[in-house]
Amino acid sequence: MQIFERFNLGHGFRKYFEIAPATNTALRNDVFRIRHEVYCEELKFEPERPDRLETDVYDPHSLHCLIRTANEPNHLVGCTRLVLANPDDPLAPLPFEQTCGHTLDRSIVDPLKLPRESIAEVSRLAVRAAYRRRKGDERAPVAISEEDFGTGDRPRFPYIPIGLYLGAVALAARSGIDTLFVLTEPRLASHFGKLGVDIRQIGGPVEHRGIRVPSMMHVPSIIKGMRFIVKPIWRVIQEEIERGFEKEAGGGKLSGK
Template sequence: MSLLDHFSLGTGFQRHFRLAAALNPSERDHVYRIRHEVYCEELGFEPVRPDRREVDEYDRHSLHCLLRTSDAGRSLVGCNRLVLARPEAPDTPLPFERSCAATLDRRIIDPARLHRGSIAEVSRLAVRAGYRRRKGEQNRPFGLNLEDFGRKEQPRFPYIPISLYLGAVALAKREGIETLFVLTEPRLADHFGKLGVQITQIGGPVQHRGIRVPSMMDVDSIIRGLRFFVRPLWRVVNEEIDACYQHEAEAETVIAEC
């Protein structure tokens, strides 16, 4: 990637990928099948299901991102989800609140005391094996290392995980979410710092498919703080998410008129 391309991340992303909000049953089925392929068949994190769909209790109150290639084949690449508070029981803990119940530092923030409609959790990020490039990533659902950003002499950019995270931010912004929580590898904050995203660790590490730490991000601060070279990618991702909602609304209107 040239230095010029590095500063045109939106254009570079569109050459290779398309991001969508999985708003209908068919798109969500793709999400669940990617997750089954990665989490159940490849990594063994979850049991193999007869229908080859990895679904849990949180999915019925979650929003999902689905990443494809931009070529004619529109190959499936990866996915993630934004877990919202349960509408009928908003005080029900989010996944990380259960996993990290014993390690959360509630002096920093206590999710149970926040307005539940203003918080959400990013989880289930999964990238298919053919798009997890480096040796040693076979046992991880996705990869993000400092090496993904290249060197000063030859910069590059990890489009796949970053676009999926930005997709979750775009969904959160649409839903009026103020605070995002995420359970991640300890060094994610270092990697995201390169993009201008501040992640605050809010508790001690836990053993959850490897060592993970609970962290939080402020949605508005993420958008305001993005470094200038990331902003074109954010605009493209946000526009693609908006287009999905517009298309879905138009489709519903047509159905209603028939």
């Protein structure tokens, strides 16, 4: 992690961005607008909607968060969601269970045998095109590559995608979720390893808007094993997520610092 030693990643994130839980209808609509722009209008993964809000059957039992620019809180950057088990039908499959049911290695983990209230899936990550600048990113809703971490001489950090993933972890931790599932590009495990996150592949690859593999992460282990240099950005994100829930509970307006 020497490439990050010159940075306080928490200060760096807070300088440029803020993250917030989508705790009310207006904020959730911001999330759905980002998703529509990326998934429907730009990438054509989903049909365009007259209201320009991309939603599906999982959203009513999901937690959502979004990243905005720090100086312009109304300027949207990206979003993600945490799909929880359906409280009305706990055994109903999560999205990855639908997509990867035939490739899951149930000798590693069988999601149906886990307490359903303790599992969730990170899903629908989306970053607006202006913040996906690298060649090749234009066909992916969010991406991380080796060059995002820079070199010893020119260190960098992928604040937006890592911020979204850490936002999902923060939502999971405060919701009592132990196990996170995610359907991602095969190379993601090596990038998470740079952060001290152990992500384990649990099945074979599938074609789902590109080649994807199902993986799992243990939430308490993510937090405990996080590399020292990454902890400042984790603390900032955890604080901002918690502050967002507190403001909503107190009737305050969720806007900026």
